[in-house]
Amino acid sequence: MMSLQDDQADYILTARGLTKVFGGITAVDNVDLAVRPNTIHALIGPNGAGKTTCFNLLSKFLQPSKGKISYAGKDITNEAPATIARRGMVRSFQISAVFGDMSVLENVRLALQRRVHGGSFDFWRSNKCLRSLEDEAVSLLDDVGLGDLRHHRAADLPYGRKRGLEIATTLALDPKLLLLDEPLAGMGQEDIGRTSELIARVAKTRTVLMVEHNLSVVATLSDTITVLARGAVLAEGTYAEVSRNPAVIEAYIGEVDEAHE
Numbered sequence: 001m002m003s004l005q006d007d008q009a010d011y012i013l014t015a016r017g018l019t020k021v022f023g024g025i026t027a028v029d030n031v032d033l034a035v036r037p038n039t040i041h042a043l044i045g046p047n048g049a050g051k052t053t054c055f056n057l058l059s060k061f062l063q064p065s066k067g068k069i070s071y072a073g074k075d076i077t078n079e080a081p082a083t084i085a086r087r088g089m090v091r092s093f094q095i096s097a098v099f100g101d102m103s104v105l106e107n108v109r110l111a112l113q114r115r116v117h118g119g120s121f122d123f124w125r126s127n128k129c130l131r132s133l134e135d136e137a138v139s140l141l142d143d144v145g146l147g148d149l150r151h152h153r154a155a156d157l158p159y160g161r162k163r164g165l166e167i168a169t170t171l172a173l174d175p176k177l178l179l180l181d182e183p184l185a186g187m188g189q190e191d192i193g194r195t196s197e198l199i200a201r202v203a204k205t206r207t208v209l210m211v212e213h214n215l216s217v218v219a220t221l222s223d224t225i226t227v228l229a230r231g232a233v234l235a236e237g238t239y240a241e242v243s244r245n246p247a248v249i250e251a252y253i254g255e256v257d258e259a260h261e
């Protein structure tokens with residue numbers, strides 16, 4: 001776990017004393033978190049542990065009741081998601097809504113155009129610009145394994161492939177820190193395998209912070225895991241470390257017991 005002596009410069013994202021109270025409920029309780037650059041960092045925990053709330057705080061979709069968040073050495077506690085997205089901290093599915101009637105390729109071209117032209121969709125000059133971004137879009141689609149499907153209508157893609165497309169449109173913004181909210185949720189085994197490989201590939205040159213329920217994928221992919229329970233950090237470390245921590249085992253067994261009550 002992070003100590004106060006740790007140098008902020010070692011981390012791309014840090015949170016100190018992060019707290020969120022909804023009415024009387026403390027959903028996130030004094031959480032310290034530090035994400036090292038070029039690693040995959042997972043947030044896990046039993047149901048209701050506060051993962052989603054914590055993720056929404058870190059991605060600035062929610063404002064904390066208390067605490068501070070820094071990204072790339074700068075305090076972002078009071079910044080908007082769009083502002084930090086421009087500085088390279090991007091939540092997948094944030095800006096990357098998939099337009100169903102457009103082709104897979106057009107979706108990525110449009111996302112690239114957005115990066116190049118600073119955030120706004122610039123339709124009047126679009127034909128010329130979109131064509132010039134074609135090569136880059138094709139290469140991004142190859143990266144996410146969608147090259148062969150580029151002329152398909154986005155809405156016709158199977159669910160797992162659509163999530164792959166969403167990741168491609170996020171990568172089009174060239175994020176330094178990619179925030180993934182349950183990237184494997186609702187996927188079948190084949191898509192899970194493909195998307196996990198994609199996340200591993202993406203993380204070679206970027207940092208990934210994700211909330212994910214699939215523990216076997218978390219075990220394979222993550223460099224660091226923060227386990228939350230009842231809103232607080234219960235443990236942090238590699239999968240080997242946290243999975244043999246008695247408090248973590250108890251929190252998960254508690255969840256299984258509750259499910260059987």
Ligand SMILES: Nc1ncnc2c1ncn2[C@@H]1O[C@H](COP(=O)(O)OP(=O)(O)OP(=O)(O)O)[C@@H](O)[C@H]1O
Nearest residue numbers: 022025026027045046047048049050051052053054
């Ligand atoms: N908008 C809200 N208003 C009131 N309470 C909330 C709100 N959002 C979350 N909570 C409460 O905060 C606690 C943590 O919820 P959260 O969704 O962050 O947990 P989680 O770990 O993501 O759970 P799950 O794995 O079930 O998605 C829960 O008790 C939840 O009921």
